[in-house]
Amino acid sequence: MFLNLTDAFTKEGHTSSTQVTYESDVFSDGLISYEILSKDPIDLKISNLSEGRAHITGRIHMTFQMTCSRCLTEVPYELTTEIDRDVTGPEILTEEEAEDQSFVSEYQLNVEDLINNEIIMSLPMKVLCKPDCKGLCKVCGQNLNLGECGCDTFVPDPRMVAIKDIFNARKEV
Ligand SMILES: [Zn+2]
Numbered sequence: 601m602f603l604n605l606t607d608a609f610t611k612e613g614h615t616s617s618t619q620v621t622y623e624s625d626v627f628s629d630g631l632i633s634y635e636i637l638s639k640d641p642i643d644l645k646i647s648n649l650s651e652g653r654a655h656i657t658g659r660i661h662m663t664f665q666m667t668c669s670r671c672l673t674e675v676p677y678e679l680t681t682e683i684d685r686d687v688t689g690p691e692i693l694t695e696e697e698a699e700d701q702s703f704v705s706e707y708q709l710n711v712e713d714l715i716n717n718e719i720i721m722s723l724p725m726k727v728l729c730k731p732d733c734k735g736l737c738k739v740c741g742q743n744l745n746l747g748e749c750g751c752d753t754f755v756p757d758p759r760m761v762a763i764k765d766i767f768n769a770r771k772e773v
């Protein structure tokens with residue numbers, strides 16, 4: 601979806617409000633795709649700041665299907681974040697600003713790109729199903745939140761192993 605920003609850039613005091621919906625049911629950060637379980641429509645408010653500059657606000661509220669980084673069970677993650685961006689029109693746009701607002705081309709706002717940008721900045725890299733998630737057994741892969749598996753997961757301290765070797769070497773003499 602595209603919104604025309606001509607009025608917002610050129611008309612002093614101009615404001616507009618448009619309800620938009622994130623079109624896709626999947627969000628991809630370039631590496632991982634997340635299913636979108638729910639999404640609220642977003643009220644995008646665009647207002648003129650000064651000649652060639654506009655301000656965009658709106659609230660993103662979406663729930664993503666994520667995966668617990670310890671036990672790999674699926675966890676719904678509810679994201680609420682505010683869009684709060686200044687954008688600049690093509691007449692006075694600097695190269696630096698152009699990089700920051702890749703979702704604006706000339707007078708066109710790419711709504712999907714704007715929202716993607718905000719999600720990428722706000723979505724955590726890792727989530728846990730609960731703060732004290734016990735994770736998976738390193739031996740058999742059992743989800744330890746569901747109970748102990750009884751595997752021997754004792755990992756000897758490498759320094760202790762070295763001492764043991766010294767003892768064993770003496771014994772052999
Ligand atoms: Zn977990």
Ligand SMILES: [Zn+2]
Pocket residue numbers: 737738739740741742749750751
């Ligand atoms: Zn186990």
